[in-house]
Amino acid sequence: MVRPELTVAALVLAGASGCAPAILSPVDPEHQQAVEALGAEDPSVPIGPLHRPGQPCMLCHDVGDPAKTFTIAGTVFRDNVSTAPLTDADILFVDSAGNRFVSHTNCVGNFFVGLGQFEPVWPFWVTIRQGANDSPMGSPVHRERSCAACHFNPAGPRTAGQVYLTSDDFVVPMIPVRACRPDEGNI
Amino acid sequence: MTVGASTRGGRVTGPSSLVIGLGLAVVAGLPACEGQIGDAGGRSGVRLELLAPTRTNFERVADAMQPHCGTLDCHGQAGRNMRLFGGRGLRLAPDGNPLDGDTTPAEYDATFWSVVGLEPETLTAVIQDQGADPERLSLIRKARGHERHKGGTLMNVGDDLDRCLTSWLVGGIAEAQCQAAAMYGETP
Numbered sequence: 001m002v003r004p005e006l007t008v009a010a011l012v013l014a015g016a017s018g019c020a021p022a023i024l025s026p027v028d029p030e031h032q033q034a035v036e037a038l039g040a041e042d043p044s045v046p047i048g049p050l051h052r053p054g055q056p057c058m059l060c061h062d063v064g065d066p067a068k069t070f071t072i073a074g075t076v077f078r079d080n081v082s083t084a085p086l087t088d089a090d091i092l093f094v095d096s097a098g099n100r101f102v103s104h105t106n107c108v109g110n111f112f113v114g115l116g117q118f119e120p121v122w123p124f125w126v127t128i129r130q131g132a133n134d135s136p137m138g139s140p141v142h143r144e145r146s147c148a149a150c151h152f153n154p155a156g157p158r159t160a161g162q163v164y165l166t167s168d169d170f171v172v173p174m175i176p177v178r179a180c181r182p183d184e185g186n187i
Numbered sequence: 188m189t190v191g192a193s194t195r196g197g198r199v200t201g202p203s204s205l206v207i208g209l210g211l212a213v214v215a216g217l218p219a220c221e222g223q224i225g226d227a228g229g230r231s232g233v234r235l236e237l238l239a240p241t242r243t244n245f246e247r248v249a250d251a252m253q254p255h256c257g258t259l260d261c262h263g264q265a266g267r268n269m270r271l272f273g274g275r276g277l278r279l280a281p282d283g284n285p286l287d288g289d290t291t292p293a294e295y296d297a298t299f300w301s302v303v304g305l306e307p308e309t310l311t312a313v314i315q316d317q318g319a320d321p322e323r324l325s326l327i328r329k330a331r332g333h334e335r336h337k338g339g340t341l342m343n344v345g346d347d348l349d350r351c352l353t354s355w356l357v358g359g360i361a362e363a364q365c366q367a368a369a370m371y372g373e374t375p
Contacts, residue, residue, distance in 0.1 A: 122338075127374060140254060140258060143261060143337055156284065157280065157282075158259070
């Protein structure tokens with residue numbers, strides 16, 4: 001059992017050392033910094049399915065966050081060099097228990113799996129498919145629910161870069177890209 | 188103090204305070220072989236002899252670990268103490284990319300030193316006991332899910348990855364099991 005006088009002493013010491021907020025507050029400073037690093041919302045895009053493409057969705061959409069809860073989410077681009085989204089693509093998941101689920105990208109390339117739709121038995125595998133083109137991910141996903149946590153630009157030793165369907169210069173121009181419909185910004 | 192390399196029988200020797208030298212060896216990019224860490228002046232009163240499993244054919248073990256443990260969301264991250272390098276994961280070369288292909292010899296070396304440097308004294312004890320009770324190593328406990336592990340249970344006693352890893356600890360790599368475990372990463 002912790003003696004009350006020791007607890008008080010610890011709090012006084014914590015306050016004196018400037019650590020009080022970290023000890024007394026439930027806020028995770030590392031998480032908070034990561035969220036702040038995302039920057040402000042684009043004022044031309046309403047908060048919803050079309051916002052923040054390419055960012056690590058689960059920073060704000062995890063269980064317990066005020067935003068709508070997802071289990072897996074991300075953004076897929078048409079190719080490895082442009083910011084053109086891959087629209088209306090299937091994102092195929094198969095988990096280690098053999099369960100399968102299909103999500104779909106919207107007009108900015110975002111996709112998200114809602115709570116209760118699919119909770120994978122880890123690890124799981126992902127394949128992107130649009131029309132006759134598909135691209136399986138080269139390795140399984142063991143714990144990360146945001147694509148962009150591992151897939152960010154620029155590509156380098158620590159990341160393969162953004163998620164994309166193809167880098168084939170012959171195929172890229174044949175991949176359809178469409179504008180958003182007025183109703184797509186709604187949840 | 189000197190930090191050098193030797194191919195002698197998997198022995199890593201040095202003062203206990205120099206265990207951290209294993210980590211330094213990773214940074215220094217020592218050649219592919221067992222390491223020797225020694226105090227050239229011999230001034231230290233306490234010497235600790237450390238053992239490491241063989242580097243020979245460690246490629247089979249690393250390839251088996253890569254899809255299970257070394258993806259970019261797990262131990263394929265530079266911030267991890269057990270840091271696994273390789274194709275489809277964290278690359279060692281500054282201009283490397285996870286999509287670039289096969290694991291390089293330097294990456295196998297770096298992975299080897301990372302793994303053997305995790306718990307050198309415990310690893311030594313396990314090797315001295317011919318691999319008995321390998322769960323003294325957090326590497327095995329975590330992979331078997333017997334200790335809290337964010338990546339969950341990655342192997343069970345006697346399965347391919349388990350036999351691959353534990354066989355390496357006793358010096359006789361189970362090649363078939365390692366090869367089977369290495370195939371795990373492919374989309375089912």
